[in-house]
Every structure is written in structure tokens, then in C-alpha cells.
Amino acid sequence: MLEAVKVALDPTPIQERLLSSHAGAARFAYNAGLAHVKTAIEAGEGPEWSLYALRRWWNANKDKLAVDADGRPWWRENSKEAYGSGLESLADALSNWSKSRKGERRGRRVGFPRFKAKDSATPRFAYTTGSFGLVKDDPKALRLPRIGRVHCMEDIMRRVDGARVLRMTVSCRAGRWYASLTVERADPTAKRTPQGGAVGVDLGVKTLATLSDGTVIDNPHTLRTAERRLKRAQRALSRKTKGSKRRLKARNKVARIHARITNQRRDLLDKLTTWLAGTYSDISIEDLNVTGMVRNHRLAKAVEDASFAELRRQLEYKTARTGTRLHVIDRWYPSSKTCSDCGSVKAKLSLAERTYHCEKCGLTLDRDLNAAINIMVAGSAPETLNAHGGDARPAVHQDGRQTPAKCEPSSRATGVRLGADGRKTVLQTRTN
Template sequence: MPTVAHKIRLTPTPEQVVYFRKACGTARFAYNWGLTEWRRQYKAGGHPSMFALKKQFNAMKRQAFPWIADVTKCAAESGLINLGKAFSNFFQKRAKYPRVHKKGKHDSVTLANDKIALRPFAVQIPKLGWVRMTESLRFSGYIKSAVVSRIADHWFVSFTVEMTDSPRPQCKNHATVGVDVGIETLATLSDGTRFENPKATLKLQRRLARLNRALGKKQKGSKNREKAKIALSRLHYRIACIRKDAAHKLTDYLAKHFQTIVIEDLNVNGMMKNKRLAKHIADANFFEIHRQATYKAALSGGNVERVNRFYPSSKTCSQCGHIHRELKLSDRVFTCPACHHRQNRDENAAVNLEQYSVRAACPELTLAD
């Protein structure tokens, strides 16, 4: 059964905002307490675990931390559970050693499914009551959990829903498409369709620089610094929204119109080491495009094929198969030295990706076919 998440913006009252801040602070405190205790027990020769720390914390919290009762018990539990996940990721070499959580960074609290209730445009939070949402939950199914989080000065709730049926319409077209992602053009399809790159960071970098300078001039701990920090956070949030909007429009189109999506398996981390292109690559949001295309295609009954990153899709002629090894990054038009075929560089690469998938499925076919 597919599991989907729906993130909805909340419109809390000032009193509800205070409660959310307390709940996130409690989760952060439990996380940091557990991290400190984990380190202490490990240095003493013990074998700490999330379950043992949770039991230890519950036994002492009423006497040592009575203020925790002001918010839902899910707050402290979510902090310790997140600590357990952080150590699990560290031991499996998926992440670095857990660090102390700081106030104002990644504030969130996870609520169990039996602690929340829903009605149109509202969600009920334990020990708080009903909080207004800007929209209703789009999906119907079993709600596994809900996460309340803060971005800039906005509050959101994200529901994880386990559904019996796919929330997306099934793709009726069994066609295959090659997708070449890039910086100048966000994506070029093998049928000639193009999706422009909004370049949000590039267009707003002067405003980013101005707000960063303003923040640096404010005295630490002052109210003006807090205002400047919120203004900068809002701009970062706006940039992130522009990026995600472009990625959603592209991946929605691909999942609706094509059964098989062929895309290059890019080494994004390696590409980010190029100082000249790192900002533009991050702005293009390659990883998010891959992620969204993968899950949307699966929900629509399609699939995503990843082509080996060393396949020379840009340098190969889509007509005769000749590899133009002298092709430069500045050459935006591909001209084949063998058959003199001329085509836009990105379109040529997209066609090669599509043909790569077709030849892999039917090895007897050739370029002429």
C-alpha cells in the first residue's frame, strides 16, 4: 500500500504559537539530554540504547523536569526517537555523529496517530485544541503520524497517510521519454519539450546578500537581530518554494504522460565540488527532481530508469552513434563530424537516453531502426 505525505500550512493564534514553541523546545531538550546521557554511558563502558534512555527519562521527568507536563508527552518521545534514528544512521554510515540541537533550527515535534483528530481545515493537537489549516487533507486512508514544524515564522503540519489505492491517476500512455536535466534549461525531453529553470537563487541573490549583511550588523541577542533572521529565513523559504514548484511541475508532467522515464544517474555530490557551478547546480535541484520522478512514476504505474553516469549521452550522435570526444561544454549545438547531423545539445542527449533504454530492452534494434 502506498504511503504519502501531505504538508499543510497552519494559521495558529499567538497563544498556539507559544504552545508550539514549548513543544519543540521540549523535543529539543529531550534529544540533547539523551545525547549527553548516551555519551556518558558509552564512556563509562555501557551499551546505551534509545529504549533504555526513554525508560530512564520517563522515570525521572516528573521530579526533575515538571514543566514537561505543559505539553503533550509526544514531544519528549519524539526527541528521543529522533536521537535513536540519528545513531542508527550513524552506525550504518549514512550520516555523521549526532550533534546537539540548537534553538530555532529545524524546530519540529512528531505526534502519534492516536493523539490527533481531523476535521475540514482543522487539526486537533493534544493539550492545545483545534488549530486551523489552510487546506484540508487531500488523501484518505490510515494516518500513521503527524509532524508539526516551523519554517521561518510559518508553522506546518505534515501527515503521513497509508492508502489502499494510488492517489494519482494511472498513466495510460506507454511511451518512453529521455530526460536531460541541466542548468540553463531545467529539463529537455526527447520529444523536444523544454522546462525552463527559474534560477531562484540567481535572481534573488542581491536581496540575499543585503539581508545577510543586515543580519551581520545586528547585535547578538537583540530583537532587531531576531527580526533580521526571520526576514532572511522568509527569503530562503521563498527560494525553496520556487525550486520545488518547478520540480513538481516537471515531474507531474512526466508521470502523467510517460510510462518509462529515462534519466541520467548524476553524481550530484561530485558536481557540487566545482566552485564555479556549485551554486547553479544546487539551484537546479537535480536530486529533488530524481526523487519526485521516482515516487510519482511508481504511484502512476510507471517506472524510472537510471542510465549509468559515465554514458556519454551529450557526446554521442543520436543519428549515427559516433562519439564526438572534442565536444566542449560551451558548444550548445551538437554537430556530428561523421554524418554532419546538427541538433540542440540537450535534445540530442535526451534522444540518446531514450534510445539507450529502447536498445537495452531490445538489443537487436540499431540506431537506424
């Protein structure tokens, strides 16, 4: 089983210059290889852009390419892995472009690779061979060839926990260097399934997640909270002269604000998905069409800020670790329009209606909570019992309409809001 472990580095000023030099070497090899491929394509020679072919070309021409003003080669100043990682990125980009043209790649079509600029490209390089990795006598350090021992901001030895390190990718974001280690662990022999029962999760913009048991996770709106500060920083950046040191300083400030927004959003999603995967034995979510949702210009910013795809991605691998079963409901299932009590489906339900009112059985319930209950029932339909002990199999009528199974009659609080401060607030009490 492969796993990624990311840690922040704390390099010295000399080591920062060496890290930047290695990232520049990877960018140089990428651009040089791309120029070679474009020249061969224009000449009609049909170049080979596999990683093996690019490395063979680089080894034969590096003494003529990487030279200073006096004609002396400087490629020996950096590790060979830096140049190899640049060529590896180019080979992957060309392969994706070729597969996209032939229809062998899923998703949007990928264009031909472009040259990387120093100002816009993310500084990045990788180690795959050599004496890189952990330092035995120092749990808060990593060994990087040609750079030396680099101090880390946390105990990396405890996070790796004896796993085998296969690859190390070093990158810089908003002025801070990070090391991402790809480690190989033994597959877990026995998985302990949590005993929390089944739960349905309804994702939204107003509230990030509403669970079928009544728990509501507030959406912090990280981008909206920092938007005023971000606008001021971007306005100051636009007034600086291009190429000046003040513009570089203002640009770094904007990058730090964006990085803080990303870290806050990622921290919440990590804590939420870890709690869900470790608490419940069955989790049901919807297959949301995020690409179609962002086409609505009024909701696009809020939908992107919520990061529904990242939440689902984390749930997929965390449930696999804990043994929790993850059920993905079809995106066309009318979870919001269906009554969780009688199963009747409304023809229309606008986004402005935040309270679901059933005209047949008289059920009045929070809209998101009603959808979460329907998602939970739909996810546990193949099972015999649902989380409340009732029959989870939907009833099929003569007209083909399916009615979600009802739970056992009970009187309980069906709306509990969990705020950022940890306080719970009862939203509504329902009696079946």
C-alpha cells in the same frame, strides 16, 4: 502504501506559544538523553540507546530533570508525545552513528550527535499515539493533543481522502508552522499507463530539462534571481548586535527569503514531474553524479540550485503511482558525445559547444536535444520499437561499438522551447 501530506497551519497567538513549548520540550528531552548517554560512555558503562531504553530512563527521571527554579516539575504542561519524539530523534541519530562506524550505513560517515540549541535547531515534534488527526466537522482543521483544534490553510480532508493517519510531525520553518501527516492508503489495484510514448530527459543548468520530442523547460534560476535581495538582507543581518531584537527581525527576514526560494524551486519540480509522469508511458533519465558535479566551484551553485536529485526522487514515486516505467541510464553512457543519427562518438566535447556537429554524417543539432534523443533510445533499447516507430535495439559492430537505432525518416521541428509564460518557440527544423 505510505504517503506524506503536508499542510500549512494557521494557529492563534496562544497556540503558537503552545507549539513552541512542545518543540522546546522535544529539544529538552533530546539534550537530556544525549547528556545521559555521554555520561554513561565516559564512565565506561556501555549505555543502551534504543528508543525503549531511553523512554524507560526518561520515565524514571523526568520528575528530577524537568523542574523549574522552585523545584516543581513542569513536564506535565506539554504532551508526552513531544518528549517521546525528542527521544526518538536521539535514538535514530545514535543508531545512524553506530551503523556508520561499523560500515553498515550507506553514504558519508555520520558523526556523534550534538546538543540542539534553541537558536539553530528547527522547532519540531511529532504525534504517534493519542487523539490526533482530522476533525470530522471541520475539513480545514487538525486536532493536536494539549493544543486543541488548529486551523489549516487548505482542505486537509480532501487531501487525506479517507486514508488512515499514522503519524503527524509539526515543524516551523521561516516563522510558519507546518503539519506533515503520514497516511496509509490501499495499494492501487489497477494502474493506467499514460499513452504518450517514450521520452528521454536531459537535465542541465542552462535549461532545466530538454526532452527528446523537442520540448525545453527553462531553468528559472531561483537562487540567482533572489541573490541580490538575499545579499542585502544578509548584509543587514551582519550589522546587527547579537542578542538584540533587531537582529532577530533581520534573521527572520533572511529565513523568509530562503523559504521563498525553496518554495519556488519545489513548485516547478512538482509541476514538471507530475506532467511527465502523467503524459509519457516510458521516461528515461541519466544517473547523474551530482556529488562530483558540485566539486566544480564554477558550477556548484547552479547545480545545487537545479536540484537534480529532488527531480529524480519525485519521478520515482510519481511514476510508480501512474504506472509509467522509469529507466535510469548509466552515468558513463556518452549521451552528449554520441551522434543521435549515425552513432559515432566524439573524443572530446567541451561545455562551451552548445550545438552538436557530427563530422561523419553532418548532423547539426542542439547539444541537449541530441543527448535527450540518445537517452530515450538507450532507455527503450530492450523494447522492440521506440517512440518514433523505429527499431530501438542498438546495432553492434565488429569492433564492439554500439550504434543507436535510427528513427524512420521524417521532416519535423526538433527544437521547441517552452517559456515561463507558456509560449513555444521553434529552435530548429531538421530533415533526416
